[in-house]
Amino acid sequence: xxxxxxxxxxxxxxxxxxxxxxxxxxxxxxxxxxxxxxxxxxxxxxxxxxxxxxxxxxxxxxxxxxxxxxxxxxxxxxxxxxxxxxxxxxxxxxxxxxxxxxxxxxxxxxxx
Amino acid sequence: xxxxxxxxxxxxxxxxxxxxxxxxxxxxxxxxxxxxxxxxxxxxxxxxxxxxxxxxxxxxxxxxxxxxxxxxxxxxxxxxxxxxxxxxxxxxxxxxxxxxxxxxxxxxxxx
Numbered sequence: 757x758x759x760x761x762x763x764x765x766x767x768x769x770x771x772x773x774x775x776x777x778x779x780x781x782x783x784x785x786x787x788x789x790x791x792x793x794x795x796x797x798x799x800x801x802x803x804x805x806x807x808x809x810x811x812x813x814x815x816x817x818x819x820x821x822x823x824x825x826x827x828x829x830x831x832x833x834x835x836x837x838x839x840x841x842x843x844x845x846x847x848x849x850x851x852x853x854x855x856x857x858x859x860x861x862x863x864x865x866x867x868x
Numbered sequence: 869x870x871x872x873x874x875x876x877x878x879x880x881x882x883x884x885x886x887x888x889x890x891x892x893x894x895x896x897x898x899x900x901x902x903x904x905x906x907x908x909x910x911x912x913x914x915x916x917x918x919x920x921x922x923x924x925x926x927x928x929x930x931x932x933x934x935x936x937x938x939x940x941x942x943x944x945x946x947x948x949x950x951x952x953x954x955x956x957x958x959x960x961x962x963x964x965x966x967x968x969x970x971x972x973x974x975x976x977x978x979x
């Protein structure tokens with residue numbers, strides 16, 4: 757099975773702090789994604805990456821950046837956290853043979 | 869913006885009944901369609917995918933796709949309390965294999 761690991765499950769950060777959310781997959785997948793999920797708004801794509809050092813903006817990239825230095829690791833960065841970034845963040849990896857994405861367990865971020 | 873629409877529910881069915889979940893999508897070029905189940909506080913997990921028009925069955929689950937109507941549905945037969953969750957419809961479209969999700973339908977199966 758695909759293993760997507762989000763190392764930070766629950767975080768509380770202060771407004772203005774820099775926040776790193778890490779995601780690792782062990783299947784040598786090329787495509788990886790970061791979503792946030794909010795009640796009533798569903799899953800919204802923040803950024804995705806289709807190869808090392810390659811990244812593309814999703815629907816809501818403002819206030820976020822990403823890093824993909826190695827194929828297995830895709831990091832989401834909040835340069836200066838704000839309260840409206842309090843959310844559940846989900847990393848996903850695409851299994852190309854099945855054309856299906858698999859999610860990590862999620863990272864719950866609270867910005868106070 | 870590629871849109872995926874679902875009734876938010878909540879949908880309640882008695883145990884043993886058939887639950888029917890519906891989804892429409894806006895991008896006619898979409899090729900792949902998925903249903904994910906999400907329990908409260910957990911991440912989404914894949915239940916089924918469907919690529920071709922018609923029905924696809926997997927155990928108690930049946931996915932139905934009608935590309936002409938841009939409509940996808942999920943039927944859950946013999947519903948169980950453990951099926952109580954939010955069901956997300958997803959469509960694969962666009963550059964880089966982007967997945968677009970509906971907001972989900974909350975299902976409660978009443979024992």
